[in-house]
Amino acid sequence: MGRSTRNPTRLLMKRDVWALGPSSNGYPGAFPAGLIKRIKKEGWWGNKRLWMFSGSFKDRGGTTVDINAEVHPDHVADCEQLPFDDESFDFVVLDPPYSALEAQELYGLPYCNIPKVVNEAARVCAPGGRVIMLHRLIPWAGPWENSHKKRLVPEAVIGVYTIAGYTNMRALTVWRKNETLTQWGVE
Numbered sequence: 310m311g312r313s314t315r316n317p318t319r320l321l322m323k324r325d326v327w328a329l330g331p332s333s334n335g336y337p338g339a340f341p342a343g344l345i346k347r348i349k350k351e352g353w354w355g356n357k358r359l360w361m362f363s364g365s366f367k368d369r370g371g372t373t374v375d376i377n378a379e380v381h382p383d384h385v386a387d388c389e390q391l392p393f394d395d396e397s398f399d400f401v402v403l404d405p406p407y408s409a410l411e412a413q414e415l416y417g418l419p420y421c422n423i424p425k426v427v428n429e430a431a432r433v434c435a436p437g438g439r440v441i442m443l444h445r446l447i448p449w450a451g452p453w454e455n456s457h458k459k460r461l462v463p464e465a466v467i468g469v470y471t472i473a474g475y476t477n478m479r480a481l482t483v484w485r486k487n488e489t490l491t492q493w494g495v496e
Contacts, residue, residue, distance in 0.1 A: 323351075323465035327481075328472045339364060340404065340443070341471050344481075351465075353439050353483060355400025361388045361430060362405045362421075372398070376418065389425040391433055399438035401430045407445045407479070431460045434486045442482045443469065462487055 327347055332339035348354060358371030363382050366373060374391065375382040386392050388405070406412035409420035423446060430440045440461055461484035469479045 322463050323483075324467070325465070326468040326470070328470060331471045340366060341469060344443075344469070348441065351483075353400070353441065355398070355438060357398045357435075357438075358400040359393070359398040359402070359430075359433060361391070361401065361403045361426065364404075371400075377416065389422055389429060391429050393433045395432055396435040397433050399435050401434045401438070401440045403427070403430055403440070403442040403444070405442075405444065427461075431484075431486060434461075436486055438486050439464070440484045440486065443479055444482070445479055460486055 327343075329341035329343040329347070331342060333342055356370075358368055360366055360368060360371055360373045363373035363375045363380070364377075365380050372384065373382040374384045374386050374388060376385065376387055378385045384392060388403070403426055405421050405423065405426060406416060406418070412418050412420040423444070427440070427442065430442070434440050463482070464485050465481070465483040467481040467483070469481050
């Protein structure tokens with residue numbers, strides 16, 4: 310018998326599929342009904358929350374960021390260059406457009422650079438905090454995985470679909486940030 314080459318972190322990672330309701334607010338790309346409740350139930354909720362690509366979503370105790378001023382986020386900014394200090398939040402959620410076509414058709418904007426926004430999320434997330442991304446991509450499976458994998462340890466991948474009508478399966482990827490930027494070698 311040879312040694313196993315499997316990554317023990319990935320073996321311990323939570324995997325599941327959630328059937329959630331359709332969004333009720335009519336905004337394109339809004340969270341499925343029940344998503345926030347499930348995130349809280351899993352114990353991933355944080356006290357200092359940042360919602361990147363927030364769209365119409367509001368959180369009284371959190372901070373919203375979107376490039377579209379018409380949706381009235383707390384901060385109008387490009388999520389590739391956030392206007393926040395390093396390690397300022399313990400809960401960071403990204404819900405970017407899922408493709409260049411959707412970005413253009415739904416919002417009239419160019420598609421974001423996924424590696425850059427994941428790295429920005431890691432930068433503003435405090436050690437012990439979580440970064441959660443809802444997308445069709447599972448970010449550590451790409452050719453750019455080395456850019457953030459030392460800072461973010463995968464905790465869960467949840468398949469998410471809505472129970473009404475046709476939908477695409479999305480992945481809710483959850484990471485925990487284990488180190489400070491200084492420990493990781495970033496000044």
